[in-house]
Amino acid sequence: MSLVTLLPFIVLIGAMFLMTRSAKRKQQAAATMRNEMAPGSGVRTIGGMYATVKEVNDDSVLLEVAPGVHALYAKNSIGAVLGDEEYQRIVNGADHSADEDIDTPVVPDDASSLTEADKSADASDDARIDLDKKDVEDAAPKKTDGESDAK
Template identity: 45%
Template sequence: MNFIILLLPVLAIVLMFRSQKKRQQQQQQMQTSLEAGAGVRTIGGLYAQVKAVNEETVELEIAPGVVTHFTKSAIAAVLDPQEYDAIINGRPADDELPEPEAEDADEAPVEDKPLTLTKDSAEKGDAEGGAPASK
């Protein structure tokens, strides 16, 4: 029984080190596979396009004509060209396009009226967006 109690923490530590090593290998592989023209996301959440890959740094174009230098370790992910285009240009991917909804003729159009709270509506407690008056 005591042997199992001692074995469990050791097993947990071994599994943690193994998963951490696997993540480090994936990160290293991603950094070595960087190439010019790829869309990337940095660890700070910045989306950019790779212009050049150097020994330890990467040149990223964050806006047309604006090139910055980042370390390779600052790259969190290399994006697919379609995913990068969808993020930068606001275009949804083909499989994410919303299907057009058919409008029923009998339904009245819903007005998108913002809810406001004015002095008059607070006193009345009307259903048009006012809150009941506090006592």
């Protein structure tokens, strides 16, 4: 065999070697990050849930997803261990920068903050809509004498 014939195979093997090496580095970095987890750390799971680490075991992690709500996750399901500032910024919306001391008002998500005008406007939006089949039949095109029901 000539060198020209072997060159594409050599390049392909070299590219595969480089790709597996970088993937191995990423896996080692992820394993190191997971091993450095400690109780009190903020984490993001691979599903996108943010939680606080309560307990670290060999293959599992106990996370507090809300105050008093704990869930047991596999260590491999931790996508990122976040720094304290970043975790607080994401979860609580807290920005600890010194140049920005603006107090933003908190708007409740429930209906307790509605005024009487808002409540009456909401009540008028709840008018009943009749969805009987007769509406559909009236909207259907009328058949002419030349059309039949069979298709």
